[in-house]
Amino acid sequence: MSKLRKHFLITGSGGFFVFGFSILIIGSALPAIEKSLGIDHQQAGLIFATSSIGFGSSAFVNMIFSKKLGPFRSLSIGISIVSLSLFIFVFSRTFSLLLIANAILNFGTGLIEVNAAIGVSVLKEKKNAGVLNFMHALYSLGALISPIVVSLFLLNVDDWYKPFAFAAIISTSLFAFSLILFKYDVVYEPSDTPFEHWLIVKEPLFWLIIAGVFLYVGYEVSFSSWLSAYSNEIKGIPMRISSAMPSFLWLGLLIGRLFSSVVSEKLGYSKLMLMLTSVATALFITMLFIETMWIYIISIVIIGMGFSTMFPTLQATLIRHKPKYSTVSAALFTVAASAGAALVNVIIGTLGKFLDLQYGMYFILLLLLAELIVIILIYRKEKYETP
Numbered sequence: 496m497s498k499l500r501k502h503f504l505i506t507g508s509g510g511f512f513v514f515g516f517s518i519l520i521i522g523s524a525l526p527a528i529e530k531s532l533g534i535d536h537q538q539a540g541l542i543f544a545t546s547s548i549g550f551g552s553s554a555f556v557n558m559i560f561s562k563k564l565g566p567f568r569s570l571s572i573g574i575s576i577v578s579l580s581l582f583i584f585v586f587s588r589t590f591s592l593l594l595i596a597n598a599i600l601n602f603g604t605g606l607i608e609v610n611a612a613i614g615v616s617v618l619k620e621k622k623n624a625g626v627l628n629f630m631h632a633l634y635s636l637g638a639l640i641s642p643i644v645v646s647l648f649l650l651n652v653d654d655w656y657k658p659f660a661f662a663a664i665i666s667t668s669l670f671a672f673s674l675i676l677f678k679y680d681v682v683y684e685p686s687d688t689p690f691e692h693w694l695i696v697k698e699p700l701f702w703l704i705i706a707g708v709f710l711y712v713g714y715e716v717s718f719s720s721w722l723s724a725y726s727n728e729i730k731g732i733p734m735r736i737s738s739a740m741p742s743f744l745w746l747g748l749l750i751g752r753l754f755s756s757v758v759s760e761k762l763g764y765s766k767l768m769l770m771l772t773s774v775a776t777a778l779f780i781t782m783l784f785i786e787t788m789w790i791y792i793i794s795i796v797i798i799g800m801g802f803s804t805m806f807p808t809l810q811a812t813l814i815r816h817k818p819k820y821s822t823v824s825a826a827l828f829t830v831a832a833s834a835g836a837a838l839v840n841v842i843i844g845t846l847g848k849f850l851d852l853q854y855g856m857y858f859i860l861l862l863l864l865a866e867l868i869v870i871i872l873i874y875r876k877e878k879y880e881t882p
Contacts, residue, residue, distance in 0.1 A: 540844015747799020
């Protein structure tokens with residue numbers, strides 16, 4: 496088990512790095528992609544929305560094949576699919592191919608996200624939140640580096656595909672390493688019967704967590720995706736500098752997730768989420784009205800720190816609550832996340848086309864306020880139900 500744990504943690508952490516790096520490319524390069532291919536904000540919103548088709552469908556496929564393949568082999572397969580999608584991006588020169596490539600990319604990343612969580616549960620890690628926050632910290636590191644790499648490659652608008660080629664090389668190398676996971680027997684032991692898996696839906700805390708991740712992924716993914724365009728159009732920041740703006744958000748996410756991986760067990764899951772989301776909401780309001788660029792950048796970093804713990808800590812809360820239902824709960828968690836990303840990106844793209852992106856940011860603020868209410872309910876439920 497020790498060798499399996501080592502190989503799984505390396506592959507899972509590397510998978511999250513590739514996940515974060517790859518996902519951030521399209522948002523960072525969005526101004527160049529729109530200009531190069533003649534795509535408007537509404538079409539860009541549809542590209543982002545295809546993330547949900549891929550991400551959500553991966554959860555259902557995983558439920559069907561999880562018992563046969565197991566989380567470790569499925570994790571390796573997810574990395575291979577990410578590699579394939581990145582090569583498709585490199586050769587995409589039409590709107591329809593971008594849609595297909597993004598759906599495949601998110602199918603692969605969905606397999607990585609679901610099976611990393613199930614793998615942590617299978618290996619019976621004592622600190623679920625700590626391990627998952629660390630893996631998501633690697634996601635943040637990839638997302639932090641990605642916009643910088645994009646800005647280096649983006650000498651002109653037609654160079655937008657080059658960062659995808661760079662990511663494809665990294666992902667393919669990781670896939671080669673991940674093949675070692677195929678030698679391990681499937682050790683995943685799900686609930687006794689298929690029906691028993693679904694008993695999780697009777698739990699009120701489950702639905703609060705689902706609401707929480709729906710809102711979180713909606714505002715986090717959309718803010719990260721549209722930040723470059725918002726900085727360029729509304730704040731008047733030059734395109735090459737704007738393309739690097741998501742790096743500041745993910746710097747904050749990286750710092751916050753490393754911090755959360757250490758303190759989450761001591762401070763308490765819901766208390767940590769409440770504290771950091773309150774900080775994110777306050778700084779998001781500040782960011783909307785700031786004109787000075789360095790204060791704007793500092794606000795974005797602190798917003799990232801506030802965003803940092805929500806996804807992995809909600810996931811850890813779910814695993815800890817009913818670990819034997821992890822197949823269905825992890826899958827539905829992923830479906831809720833993908834639905835949030837799709838809906839919010841379409842709304843923001845539509846607002847951006849018919850009004851402007853400032854209204855899209857106001858919508859994200861409403862989601863943050865709704866998230867605070869959900870976290871308060873989770874906190875109260877845990878407080879009064881914990882013996």
